[in-house]
Amino acid sequence: MKIKTDILIVGTGAAGLYCALNLPEDKDVLLITKATVEESDSFLAQGGICMLRDEADYEPYFEDTLRAGHYENRRESVEIMIRSSQDIINDLINYGVDFERDEDGSLKFTKEGAHSAPRICFHEDITGKEITSKLLAAVRQRSNLHIIENMKMVDILTYEERCIGIAAEGGDGKMYEISARFTILATGGIGGLYHNSTNYPHLTADALAIAMKHKIVLENIDYVQIHPTTLYSPRKGRRFLISESVRGEGAILLNARLERFTDELQPRDVVSKALWKQMYEDDKPYVWLSMENIPKDDILAHFPNIYRHCLEEGYDVTKECIPVVPAQHYFMGGIHVDKHSKTSMDNLYAAGETSCNGVHGKNRLASNSLLESLVFAKRAAKRIALEYNDYEDIAPDVDIEAYRGCDKDYIKIVRSEIERLELMHK
Ligand SMILES: Cc1cc2nc3c(=O)[nH]c(=O)nc-3n(C[C@H](O)[C@H](O)[C@H](O)COP(=O)(O)OP(=O)(O)OC[C@H]3O[C@@H](n4cnc5c(N)ncnc54)[C@H](O)[C@@H]3O)c2cc1C
Structure with a gap:
């Protein structure tokens, strides 16, 4: 044709x-x-x-x-x-x-x-x-x-x-x-x-x-850019992004003992490396992301899509940490x-x-x-x-x-x- x-x-x-x-x-x-x-x-x-x-x-x-x-x-x-x-x-x-x-x-x-x-x-x-x-x-x-x-x-x-x-x-x-x-x-x-x-x-x-x-x-x-924070899932398929602006607005990263381990606002490659190191040390396939520093109304107004998606996966980001893992993101x-x-x-x-x-x-x-x-x-x-x-x-x-x-x-x-x-x- x-x-x-x-x-x-x-x-x-x-x-x-x-x-x-x-x-x-x-x-x-x-x-x-x-x-x-x-x-x-x-x-x-x-x-x-x-x-x-x-x-x-x-x-x-x-x-x-x-x-x-x-x-x-x-x-x-x-x-x-x-x-x-x-x-x-x-x-x-x-x-x-x-x-x-x-x-x-x-x-x-x-x-x-x-x-x-x-x-x-x-x-x-x-x-x-x-x-x-x-x-x-x-x-x-x-x-x-x-x-x-x-x-x-x-x-x-x-x-x-x-x-x-x-x-x-x-x-x-x-x-x-x-x-x-x-x-x-x-x-x-x-x-x-x-x-x-x-x-x-x-x-x-x-x-x-x-x-x-x-x-x-x-x-x-x-x-190839790896994004530090995508929602961890044991299932195969596209990884759901937890936007960097969540960290820009105050979300923090925590290790298995719920302690901060890096500056969350460094460039993506640096934060990804910090996550891998921490995952290795904790022997876990993820670290935690906490949005507790962001007021609930701001989460609902600025991040409704992330809020909804995490809820569907069983996590209420206004009340609890979510597991995050780095994934390929950009070329x-x-x-x-x-x-x-x-x-x-x-x-x-x-x-x-x-x-x-x-x-x-x-x-x-x-x-x-x-x-x-x-x-x-x-x-x-x-x-x-x-x-x-x-x-x-x-x-x-x-x-x-x-x-x-x-x-x-x-x-x-x-x-x-x-x-x-x-x-x-x-
Ligand atoms: C989850 C996520 C969040 C992001 N957030 C941001 C953000 O907040 N800010 C930002 O600036 N960037 C962000 N990015 C990056 C940004 O979205 C992309 O870099 C940008 O949209 C790329 O646009 P594009 O038109 O080049 O490609 P795309 O939008 O991916 O379009 C590619 C097109 O090519 C077509 N195509 C591919 N191969 C073929 C083929 N062989 N034949 C015919 N058609 C083909 C596809 O079907 C599609 O239509 C994000 C990316 C992702 C994945």
Whole structure:
């Protein structure tokens, strides 16, 4: 089956949707997603999205991002992200995103680990759902934007070393040849490769594997973030995140003897290491998190989703500690892109968690990822609009059936490559 579109976006998380909304309205844009549109990590984001509040906070925000990233961040990308943040938040508000407000109507900010000041906009503890559902609603209103669900990219199609579309497997079991002048990979993270992860299991680093196969430049693919606090469960499956903003608002970590053992507001990698050490010393598969320092009304108002979920699992966070354990959470590395989100292959862009523009360095600062995804997805859209007329359409002539199942082997390869690099750097 053949599909022709002007611009193709693979992935309907925050990066894919926002990129689509920033592309010229006279271009036909197709978005595909491997699952349903609601099944993206963007819907799961809890804590919030950062914003530069005023000029006085520029240096501290920049420094917090670099410190969390072990100073391996691309400074230019960090500057672009921070400088673009107010525009992005205003844009989101115009799309109807309902951020929490103070009594005087101004934006209310919260704080998370490794932030030296409150600068995070939020909506209860379901900020990602609030943002992504509003972007999705806006996409659905635009007649040039079309979404196909349950369609999996299995490879990219190339001609003279430029990308001319993709090969995809539809939910109907048919193979599709989708040709497009520009393709944007917005396929999210890699949590599906791990046993313990907060990510959706269908996020199996497909774009990364495909990029590796085509020798597209990758960057820091062993920089994988472990979140220190997910709700412990002996069952298999996606781990439920206990947002860092819970600790930002006063929750503390306790060992088996119910004693504090670390500073809860250090960067995530440092706190995760402290948890592992403590779990080892206690010989337990978890440590305790206590929210006793947060007033009950604040818990119910700011963290209703966490409160409800823990209750369903048998824990009342307003009265008792909950068991928490670190789990894979975020991918700082990815497909190398420049400041316009272009990959090393012509006509191929990447945005969101699957890309690496260097913002996060070795470790991501909390609530920087939604912002980074949106800032650089918009930059991809603007660049493609500028470059669009410099290229012609190429109609690929391929045996599309030959691509059936071709993704299986290289997903294994990407997993072992990540493991190899992680071991090398331990
Ligand atoms: C539990 C949780 C809480 C978080 N909290 C925060 C937070 O508070 N603040 C913050 O800034 N960040 C947070 N993050 C991180 C943030 O949500 C993600 O980094 C961000 O949403 C990534 O957006 P994305 O568009 O790149 O990817 P996603 O939203 O994951 O979307 C990926 C898309 O790609 C599609 N896809 C994947 N492979 C294929 C394929 N082969 N073919 C077709 N489609 C494919 C998927 O179906 C999906 O539509 C959190 C993440 C998690 C998991």
